[in-house]
Amino acid sequence: MAQGLPGVEININTDRLGQTDQTEDSIVGLILTGSTVAGADNITTGTAKQLFSLEGAEAIGITASGTNAFAHTAIKNFYAQAGKGAELWIMLVTAAIKMSEILDLTGDFAPVLLDAAQGRIRTLAVSQKSAAGITVANGVDEDVDLAATKGQALAVAYAGKYKPVRVIIDGKDFNGTVADLKDYKTTTHNRVAILLAGTGGKNAAVGLLLGRIAVNPVQRSVARVRDGELGITAAKFTNDAAIETLEDSWNAIHNKGYIFLRTIPGKAGYFFTGDPTLTADSDDLASLKRVATIDKATLIALGVFTDNILDEIPLEENGKISPALIGNWKADIENAINQQMTNNGEISGCKATIDPDQDILGTSEFKASLDILPVGYSEYIKIDLGFTTSLDN
Incomplete structure (x- = not known):
């Protein structure tokens, strides 16, 4: 059968993009404000769901408009970094539920999600949608500090069960006064981190941070410049002010143990500042990457000696x-x-x-x-x- 002139035929695969480099060491979870959506198989508050794409979230009622727009934004940010196919465990909670309640070891939220994933979640982020009427303490929503304490207790308890997890808290509702921010380098919450920046509004972009974590090996810093900028068009603190407005105070904020966004001279775009946990720099677990590294070694040792x-x-x-x-x-x-x-x-x-x-x-x-x-x-x-x-x- 005639095939025309001799030549080279190249078949282009159209289903390769969206794959993820995620490993078992970087499975993540997200609990945040949202609403139940009527209908079979749709999202229900307080229930754990496993996702692998933004489309999967939309299919269960987490859409760009409506009562779950807040959650949609976070999940969209996650998949923009992690890529389609990355495993994300989520739970929505009603607007009245605070982050400290979400992280309560005896409560019905974080423990339920972690157990539903059978201990596979290595990083858990929590976020309550900002609303009028909150009380500010230590420069942010007063619940942030209690959530840090609750998050540490939760993480320590699960590490003790060989289901290690790191906790990221939304440093929401920053009042813009750096001097008011608590110095978390004086605490010992070495499995907890606070994100103080996002892309706009008074909530931190925890989905963005989770997405970068999900594709990183355990030793990799989320702030690694070689991995490229984050692909966002705006970076703001959680007082909804551009990060550049406090550029002279970036070092002070960093030295108090917060994660936020920055620009780098000679580079386009925005980058994370680092991955500190809420503890002294002398602590062996003073960064999320150090915690992830020791957790992986722990589980390998467990597997070797259990027999x-x-x-x-x-x-x-x-x-x-x-x-x-x-x-x-x-x-x-x-x-x-x-x-x-x-x-x-x-x-x-x-x-x-x-x-x-x-x-x-x-x-x-x-x-x-x-x-x-x-x-x-x-x-x-x-x-x-x-x-x-x-x-x-």
């Missing part, structure tokens, strides 16, 4: 654990960490230590320690620049 629960441990004649067995266990955990993290550039290395003199016969308790060497970050780059009379030296 050894109630296993027989042969002892030497002196009652000590066999050196050969110790060597095998060390190799098992180090190999697992290196294969799943070091080889992916998520950490620099690891070292397991097992004390051969521990009294396992008397205590039935086996102890091991695991040291993780993290990657470093070029946060502050200093260059001495000037003229010279010769380039020979």
Whole structure:
């Protein structure tokens, strides 16, 4: 059969865009203000839903107009960063529900969503739509500080169940006075972060931040310049003022532990400032990326050693654990960490230590320690620049 002139035919795939680089380490959840939508399979407040696209949200009643426009914006921001196919767990709550109530460990919101996802959510963001009548304390809605406390308690409890989660709080209703902002570097909420900026209005763009987290490996900063600008046309603090209006105070806000948006000289667009948690810089978990890294290592170690629960441990004649067995266990955990993290550039290395003199016969308790060497970050780059009379030296 004649096929015309000889040539090259290129078939273009039209279904490849929208795929996501999301991994099990970056599954996220979002609880925010919204309303029940009548109809079978539509969204109901207080109910967990799993999404993979903005279209999926729209199909259950979270649309760009109407009572769920606030939630639609957040989900749209998420998928603009994460791409179609990224897994997002959501729950809508009525307008009266505060963020501190959402995060209450004994409540019916965050625990319900986390449990519905079977412990797979690694980062949870919460946001209550700004409305008239709120009380400001510490420069923002007074509920923000209580939500930070509740969020830490929730995260610690779930980490204790080996279902680790980080919490991001909407730093809503900023009054614009930097001096009023609480210094969270004096607290110990090392699994919680506050976002103080968005694209307009008096709520932070938590969906935008979640979207960047969802496509990052655990060690990656959301502020990494090489990943590119965020693709937004406006960046504002949650007092609805452009971030540039407080440019002289950016360092002060950053030093108090808040995440916000910034511009970078020589670069177009907007970037996140960092990913600090609400704790001192000396805390090993002073950033979301450090928390994510240690959480992943914890779960890998759990997987390696769980098979050894109630296993027989042969002892030497002196009652000590066999050196050969110790060597095998060390190799098992180090190999697992290196294969799943070091080889992916998520950490620099690891070292397991097992004390051969521990009294396992008397205590039935086996102890091991695991040291993780993290990657470093070029946060502050200093260059001495000037003229010279010769380039020979």
